[in-house]
Amino acid sequence: MRRAEPQPTSGWGNNFHSLGNRVSASSIAELQEIVAKNGSSRGLLPVGLHRSYGDSALNSGGTLIDMVALNQIDIDPLRKSAVVGGGVTIAALERAALKHSLFPPVVPGTGFVTMGGAIAAEIHGKSHHKTGSFSQSVRRIVLLLASGEITHLTPADPQFWATVGGLGLTGIILEVEIALRELQSNAVDVTEYRVKNLTSMIDLLIRSDNEFEHTVAWIDLSGDYRGRGVVSLGNYGATPVKIGAKDSKGPSIPSVAGLNFITPLSVKAFNEIWYRKPLKTGPVSLPKYMHPLDGIHNWNRIYGDAGFLQYQFVIDVGQEEIFEKLFAGLRGLKAASFLGVLKKFGAASQAPLSFPRPGWTLTLDYSMSVPGLEKFLREFDQELVSRGGRIYLIKDSRVEAGLLPAMYPELNRWREIRMAMDPNQLWQSDQARRLHLC
Ligand SMILES: Cc1cc2nc3c(=O)[nH]c(=O)nc-3n(C[C@H](O)[C@H](O)[C@H](O)COP(=O)(O)OP(=O)(O)OC[C@H]3O[C@@H](n4cnc5c(N)ncnc54)[C@H](O)[C@@H]3O)c2cc1C
Numbered sequence: 266m267r268r269a270e271p272q273p274t275s276g277w278g279n280n281f282h283s284l285g286n287r288v289s290a291s292s293i294a295e296l297q298e299i300v301a302k303n304g305s306s307r308g309l310l311p312v313g314l315h316r317s318y319g320d321s322a323l324n325s326g327g328t329l330i331d332m333v334a335l336n337q338i339d340i341d342p343l344r345k346s347a348v349v350g351g352g353v354t355i356a357a358l359e360r361a362a363l364k365h366s367l368f369p370p371v372v373p374g375t376g377f378v379t380m381g382g383a384i385a386a387e388i389h390g391k392s393h394h395k396t397g398s399f400s401q402s403v404r405r406i407v408l409l410l411a412s413g414e415i416t417h418l419t420p421a422d423p424q425f426w427a428t429v430g431g432l433g434l435t436g437i438i439l440e441v442e443i444a445l446r447e448l449q450s451n452a453v454d455v456t457e458y459r460v461k462n463l464t465s466m467i468d469l470l471i472r473s474d475n476e477f478e479h480t481v482a483w484i485d486l487s488g489d490y491r492g493r494g495v496v497s498l499g500n501y502g503a504t505p506v507k508i509g510a511k512d513s514k515g516p517s518i519p520s521v522a523g524l525n526f527i528t529p530l531s532v533k534a535f536n537e538i539w540y541r542k543p544l545k546t547g548p549v550s551l552p553k554y555m556h557p558l559d560g561i562h563n564w565n566r567i568y569g570d571a572g573f574l575q576y577q578f579v580i581d582v583g584q585e586e587i588f589e590k591l592f593a594g595l596r597g598l599k600a601a602s603f604l605g606v607l608k609k610f611g612a613a614s615q616a617p618l619s620f621p622r623p624g625w626t627l628t629l630d631y632s633m634s635v636p637g638l639e640k641f642l643r644e645f646d647q648e649l650v651s652r653g654g655r656i657y658l659i660k661d662s663r664v665e666a667g668l669l670p671a672m673y674p675e676l677n678r679w680r681e682i683r684m685a686m687d688p689n690q691l692w693q694s695d696q697a698r699r700l701h702l703c
Contacts, residue, residue, distance in 0.1 A: 279572030283323035291334035308693035313379030319662025320695035351381040367445035381438040386659035387430035391479040394611035407440035411691035427682040430618035452548035454502040463492025486602035490592035523570030532601035580654040617675035
């Protein structure tokens with residue numbers, strides 16, 4: 266077991282800094298000892314690679330338990346499944362599975378996410394309309410409870426579903442069994458289309474649902490906000506391609522005196538280039554297609570010291586006019602998003618706090634230094650709720666607690682299960698205290 270001095274930690278958005286103790290454990294016995302000896306009223310929180318954007322993986326005044334050392338991977342090619350430690354990354358699982366022509370059915374936009382983080386967020390990927398979210402391929406979770414006991418949970422258990430999307434607040438995910446899918450090659454056959462506006466983008470995404478396993482659109486959220494962009498459609502391919510460096514170790518963005526390089530002008534220029542870039546057709550390696558930004562380490566530093574906010578919400582099909590309201594407001598603020606992504610979700614999972622459900626999900630990045638952004642988003646949250654929408658909590662650091670029951674109608678069911686699993690509130694986070702989840 267290794268303890269470190271309290272140090273400032275932040276989520277991927279660098280928009281909220283917290284001072285907590287940090288301890289790393291490499292065995293279950295060490296984790297049980299940490300649980301047994303906790304004396305802080307601010308409790309414990311298991312964490313992965315801090316790829317959550319806001320305050321989900323922070324615990325000011327409490328203790329963070331670094332889980333990355335629980336990294337064993339055991340692939341069973343006959344059963345087409347993997348048993349992996351809670352600290353194994355998606356990228357490591359992909360590499361191990363590909364050796365057997367297998368692949369996790371649901372992967373997020375970055376491979377630098379641990380199994381614990383993937384389940385606690387109930388992540389989704391470009392295949393959500395076909396495969397649903399991460400839990401759909403999870404057969405079993407081994408969980409260390411606040412009592413120090415170890416329990417095996419399957420989808421038949423309510424505690425399984427409280428842990429899925431449960432933001433680390435039901436216990437420590439020690440091990441996971443995941444069903445893998447068989448592939449013919451290590452590539453995705455990709456087709457991209459340039460679209461002139463949001464209507465064409467929506468139309469193409471709807472028409473592509475049946476035919477394509479992976480669908481996603483990059484949307485230009487700068488300038489006149491017409492919603493032009495590039496729609497990317499893909500299916501697992503049959504032609505193998507060469508995969509580059511082992512860990513996608515590409516260039517790293519230095520922190521240049523904490524400066525923010527994301528201005529309306531720089532974003533507009535970048536988006537113009539991106540919109541006009543040559544369109545892809547043909548096989549692209551799975552890691553490159555699934556995790557396009559992983560080649561550049563610490564890309565979050567481009568926003569400088571102020572950090573940035575990633576705002577992701579879901580809204581029913583038929584409620585598309587909310588996009589116009591959003592775009593008008595952001596245009597008024599002269600805000601420009603470096604990364605806008607539109608995706609159509611499929612069916613929801615059973616987890617009370619799971620974010621994805623049928624409809625449109627839009628993701629936007631904004632520098633925290635945009636004047637008026639917070640006020641505008643507070644108003645927009647209300648509009649979203651009035652239309653039955655909700656935001657993705659794993660990316661959040663700001664939403665008001667009072668809006669949560671409307672966004673997540675099964676919140677009380679989750680609270681009841683969690684209270685039974687952790688009556689003394691051992692598991693805590695800054696987000697959990699802010700949103701009254703603990
Ligand atoms: C570039 C980028 C792209 C992304 N793309 C997507 C995407 O396409 N789809 C998507 O859904 N998300 C996406 N995300 C968000 C990301 O998948 C989640 O934030 C995920 O939870 C991060 O995992 P982590 O291992 O870094 O966990 P952390 O950020 O360290 O922790 C996140 C949560 O998981 C809990 N947790 C971590 N480990 C354990 C454990 N062993 N046991 C119990 N709880 C635990 C923590 O307590 C915390 O509540 C993206 C993030 C980035 C930075």
